[in-house]
Amino acid sequence: MTLNVIVSLNKLVAAEPILQTLQQMAPDTSNYMVAGFGVIFGAMLIYLISLIVRQRKLRQDLEMLQELDSQLKSPLNSASQAEKR
């Protein structure tokens, strides 16, 4: 049991330089990482902006329609419509 633990520890110690070498040998993929995060942040930002723009446009439409509705409901307008009839 103790011997097994010692063997495992020795293996780990021996693996350390191998891991370091592997990390040094790993290809430089930083450009792809930057591109990936650019897509993630960019797409999320564009979607957020689209939500804000759509909300503003709908608010403007609602205000305009409410104004039009109140104009149509106003007594002066009702009287003119009655005259027409």
Place this chain on the structure above:
Amino acid sequence: MDDKPRMLKTLDMITILLFVAATGMVFLYAPVEAVMGQVQRVFYFHVASAWVGMLGFLVAAVAGIGYLRTGKRSWDNISLASVEISVVFLVIAIITGSIWARPIWNTWWTWDPRLTTTTIMVLIYAAYLMLRSGIDDPDRRARFGAVYAIIGFISVPLTFLSIRIFRTIHPVVIGSGDPGAAGSFDMTGRMLHTFFFSLIVFSIIFVDLLWHRARLGDLADKVEQLKLKLVE
């Protein structure tokens, strides 16, 4: 439209803070993967985006059932909001997957079962958005949307299970995958923490965006009803 509810404002703040924390974990806490190098960091948000995409389609199907049962337009707004957000996140997942694949698989794209089923799923829901916009009658549109969201959901488990059923080169994150998968790796403790934290944060982002988009739907309904009233 009424001002933003206090709870939504709080959720916005929490979401921003959590997203910053998740980004910090991806870059500062998670170690560099020995074989793939820096590009492996994309994996955390790539999987989280795909998760949000599938979660959204589930919510859309449930909201569709809710609309068919109650006839309340708010369910339809939730369903539409879920689909729209999911399509955005799945497009992110597909593009980031393609960027990851270039150095790992040595190709931008391959017609692998996972990639193919995901593309079909996105196209199904993109068609949902396009077809909806072509229907003028609000009730018919909502009914169509509900039925479509329920039937369209069949594509979600098929996509999820594709890498577990078919021969594939796409790595399986949870559970065992195809031995021929390229780009698989064993996650260390820190990688696992970052991965699950990203999943939780993206789920919260989904809830926050869903709330905003559903409110936008309610506003659009108000405008549409007022327009119809004025035309009459």
